Amino acid sequence: MPNLTLAEAQQIIDGATKKLEEVGVPMCVAVVDPRGDLIAMIRQDGTPWRSTLICQGKAVASAAWLRSSGELTENAQSPVSRGLMAMLDGRMIPGQGALPVFRNGEIVGAVGASGGASQQDEDVARAGIESAGFSPSP
Amino acid sequence: MPNLTLAEAQQIIDGATKKLEEVGVPMCVAVVDPRGDLIAMIRQDGTPWRSTLICQGKAVASAAWLRSSGELTENAQSPVSRGLMAMLDGRMIPGQGALPVFRNGEIVGAVGASGGASQQDEDVARAGIESAGFSPSP
Amino acid sequence: MPNLTLAEAQQIIDGATKKLEEVGVPMCVAVVDPRGDLIAMIRQDGTPWRSTLICQGKAVASAAWLRSSGELTENAQSPVSRGLMAMLDGRMIPGQGALPVFRNGEIVGAVGASGGASQQDEDVARAGIESAGFSPSP
Amino acid sequence: MPNLTLAEAQQIIDGATKKLEEVGVPMCVAVVDPRGDLIAMIRQDGTPWRSTLICQGKAVASAAWLRSSGELTENAQSPVSRGLMAMLDGRMIPGQGALPVFRNGEIVGAVGASGGASQQDEDVARAGIESAGFSPSP
Known part of the structure; x- marks a missing residue:
């Protein structure tokens, strides 16, 4: 499995950080491999502690499903989603x-952000991915 | 992170206890730090055992989200809420x-009550916080 | 089941607190009912966060076994002890x-302390129990 | 509680990374706050996936106990250690x-490394801490 x-x-985190200056809300950003x-x-600094868990959980979801966690x-609420969440103790x-990270149509990781409104979180993940030359879609 | x-x-518990004399329902009251x-x-005396767990779980929720657990x-039912609940084994x-506890606009803890109707629980938490000179909002 | x-x-916590002035180490003290x-x-103030969990776990052990947790x-390491610890997710x-708390030969609760050396912890629990007129043995 | x-x-991770060039084994390095x-x-690159979990677990242990995880x-195998491990789902x-990170005698975080022999892991954590001007002891 090719990995970031x-x-x-x-580089993705640097790009996300640059976007965060513009967004103006402190966040956690996690980059995971295709296995999560x-x-x-x-x-x-100043990001609530819950976000350290949430950013990872969202990144795992994108890695698991190869798509935007949104x-x-x-x-x-589907049985599959709830079952997987339970098997992973909520860590998805x-x-x-x-968002997932693709290179040449192949998934190489995922990026999750947490701390802002959920659209802001996604915008930060996207900015990081694109600024590093990757794509959030195949 | 400043703590109570x-x-x-x-003092918060004393204030909550005074309010409980008026409410007339026995309760559990938990005070947690900003990390829960x-x-x-x-x-x-007379409070059901379930309330010992519930008052803490609600206080953790207020500490995690910096707002009223209500x-x-x-x-x-949102994925973020369910994921965090599962990661914390239901302890949120x-x-x-x-309610959270703020001093000079900064969170310093949270107070959870359980045993009455949920509005009564919140009223007791609020009475404790305010009687001790703190605020449940920034 | 008669309870404290x-x-x-x-009163037990007050007695334990008085003993703590002498011991000179900050601690957590938990009082539980016979069910734990x-x-x-x-x-x-100044007690490590781990002690909030440990003092409760030790009190539960005394309540479960009606004797000193020590x-x-x-x-x-016995299967019974390890099985029970696992069923309770480590919360014993x-x-x-x-130490357990007895009144007229009957268990009415247990007291756990954490933060010092384990003998100090036990001494603090004992001081609390005895200062309130109870006994740590039947 | 003051945090890194x-x-x-x-800076700690940069210092650890420099040390890793010398050690020659790929590792994971985690920096946590005093709460873990x-x-x-x-x-x-090339670090086994297990190390992503292990480096965090060791850092949490140092944060919880304010000392070297070694x-x-x-x-x-003590009951306290096993109980706390179970309560934290193995995440300690x-x-x-x-190693813990101290500034002016006060804990401000902890650093865990994983991927090499355990002495190498500790050496890398120490190098990171000291290169950033902190101390692994009070």
């Missing part, structure tokens, strides 16, 4: 704020 | 009855 | 620092 | 490879 390198994950395991993570909300959150 | 001292937590860890807790009920309850 | 009242639990559910709990350490700790 | 800032956490919540984390191994690992 740490250097690439840090962390590659890099930051929590900006698109998963519609089916979040099908809520807006994360 | 034990002396302050006990207990500082002080009481269970009045305001969280509307989104309690987004139901009415807890 | 809240007033009695607070909290009646009252305090965390002194006496349980010898068999802490067979380690020194808690 | 993100900028300080990143992540501030920043990196996984170097010093905790001797008592890792009393094994060598993490």
